[in-house]
Amino acid sequence: MAAHAMTHDADHELFRQTVKKFCVREIAPHAGEWEAAHGYPKELFGKAGELGMFGARVDPEWGGAGMDWWASAAMYDAMRFTDLPSLNLGWMVQADLTVPVIDKYGTREQKEEFLRGAVSGERVAALAISEPGCGSDVAAMTTTARMDGGDWVIRGQKLWITNGAIADFLVLAVRTSEDRHHGISVVLFPTDTPGFKVSRKIAKVGNVASDTAHLFFDDCRIPGRNLLGERGRGFQAIMDNFRGERLATSLLVLGLMDRAMELAVEYAKERKAFGRTLMENQVWRHRFAEHRAAVESARWLTYHALDVLNHGGRAVKEIAMAKLYVCDLAQKVSYDCAQVFGGFGYTEEYVVGRLWRDLRLYSVGAGTAEIMKEIIAKEEGYLRPSGRS
Numbered sequence: 001m002a003a004h005a006m007t008h009d010a011d012h013e014l015f016r017q018t019v020k021k022f023c024v025r026e027i028a029p030h031a032g033e034w035e036a037a038h039g040y041p042k043e044l045f046g047k048a049g050e051l052g053m054f055g056a057r058v059d060p061e062w063g064g065a066g067m068d069w070w071a072s073a074a075m076y077d078a079m080r081f082t083d084l085p086s087l088n089l090g091w092m093v094q095a096d097l098t099v100p101v102i103d104k105y106g107t108r109e110q111k112e113e114f115l116r117g118a119v120s121g122e123r124v125a126a127l128a129i130s131e132p133g134c135g136s137d138v139a140a141m142t143t144t145a146r147m148d149g150g151d152w153v154i155r156g157q158k159l160w161i162t163n164g165a166i167a168d169f170l171v172l173a174v175r176t177s178e179d180r181h182h183g184i185s186v187v188l189f190p191t192d193t194p195g196f197k198v199s200r201k202i203a204k205v206g207n208v209a210s211d212t213a214h215l216f217f218d219d220c221r222i223p224g225r226n227l228l229g230e231r232g233r234g235f236q237a238i239m240d241n242f243r244g245e246r247l248a249t250s251l252l253v254l255g256l257m258d259r260a261m262e263l264a265v266e267y268a269k270e271r272k273a274f275g276r277t278l279m280e281n282q283v284w285r286h287r288f289a290e291h292r293a294a295v296e297s298a299r300w301l302t303y304h305a306l307d308v309l310n311h312g313g314r315a316v317k318e319i320a321m322a323k324l325y326v327c328d329l330a331q332k333v334s335y336d337c338a339q340v341f342g343g344f345g346y347t348e349e350y351v352v353g354r355l356w357r358d359l360r361l362y363s364v365g366a367g368t369a370e371i372m373k374e375i376i377a378k379e380e381g382y383l384r385p386s387g388r389s
């Protein structure tokens with residue numbers, strides 16, 4: 001348990017054990033069935049909410065546990081036992097992509113209406129930023145919100161929205177003026193608003209039980225009071241929130257890598273070929289030893305970023321480095337973990353194949369590897385003329 005030394009506080013440990021028990025008992029036994037069905041029951045959000053999984057860092061006034069980022073680290077570590085990475089993704093969107101934005105920028109009325117239900121899991125939330133022509137380039141968004149008689153009237157579309165088809169409301173980024181960066185705002189959008197349509201669930205190569213939706217807004221009218229934060233300050237709010245999103249992604253991916261390693265090591269100890277276990281071949285135990293060392297270095301890079309953020313630091317570079325390194329490493333580790341299973345690793349019968357294909361997402365989702373490198377380069381001042389610091 002040395003790897004978790006920094007997270008060892010009695011409350012964190014209790015939280016880890018509670019989440020683990022829930023995942024082992026109530027999720028993992030159904031993981032294969034839900035994966036095959038390309039979906040899981042929405043009620044699971046309510047159960048996870050009851051355990052405090054969506055409000056670990058939220059003030060108890062709104063139903064949260066008022067803990068810190070180490071509690072989130074313990075939670076993502078324990079979530080590896082779902083054996084259903086699609087669900088980890090959906091829960092992460094709720095816990096760390098939507099709840100924190102409302103917590104940080106919401107008025108008391110907005111918290112009462114949206115935050116409380118999201119923390120309890122009674123209301124599922126989605127974060128809607130990306131569009132067909134706007135992914136890495138967030139400021140290129142074209143979905144508009146115009147004021148009309150005290151209401152916002154929203155027109156446009158959003159693509160790739162996790163939880164989009166099951167969400168009760170969206171944390172929705174919209175364009176409120178032409179100004180590229182200062183013309184973006186965020187609104188809270190109930191999905192029962194007339195004119196809103198989920199046009200399709202996107203068929204993906206992995207995370208197939210997570211719904212990823214294409215959403216359309218045809219002159220949807222919501223009250224003016226649903227503006228979250230200041231008008232025109234949405235771009236800054238989104239960038240600010242990306243830090244938590246990317247840290248949570250790194251923690252989630254670390255957990256899934258650990259899971260792939262656990263499964264692969266167990267298998268290599270059992271499976272025999274040519275009269276000996278696979279692990280008795282030096283090539284495999286060395287490969288696992290190398291990966292273990294790399295996973296631990298990824299963990300401490302992530303924990304360092306977490307620690308900086310936890311202490312109120314900017315942590316922009318630290319988080320970009322963690323997200324880049326962890327998600328890149330996950331590609332190699334999950335590939336080798338599936339490889340040791342031979343043909344079985346390429347079937348739906350074994351969880352390791354699911355981990356391999358689902359982890360592929362994380363070089364793209366929550367900011368691509370190339371964008372992480374751009375952030376690190378910018379923070380390091382690589383394009384600044386030499387001689388100036």
Ligand SMILES: Cc1cc2nc3c(=O)[nH]c(=O)nc-3n(C[C@H](O)[C@H](O)[C@H](O)COP(=O)(O)OP(=O)(O)OC[C@H]3O[C@@H](n4cnc5c(N)ncnc54)[C@H](O)[C@@H]3O)c2cc1C
Nearest residue numbers: 127128129130134135136137160161162365366368370371
């Ligand atoms: C399963 C899934 C779930 C998602 N969930 C959500 C969600 O809940 N909410 C949401 O808003 N979005 C979501 N997304 C969208 C995701 O954030 C975007 O896919 C991602 O930001 C990349 O955008 P893009 O797909 O438009 O690719 P693009 O931005 O078009 O990038 C294409 C390629 O070009 C590279 N590239 C772009 N700019 C540069 C540059 N300056 N230098 C070098 N290379 C560059 C990229 O790294 C990438 O490799 C999800 C995506 C997927 C696949």
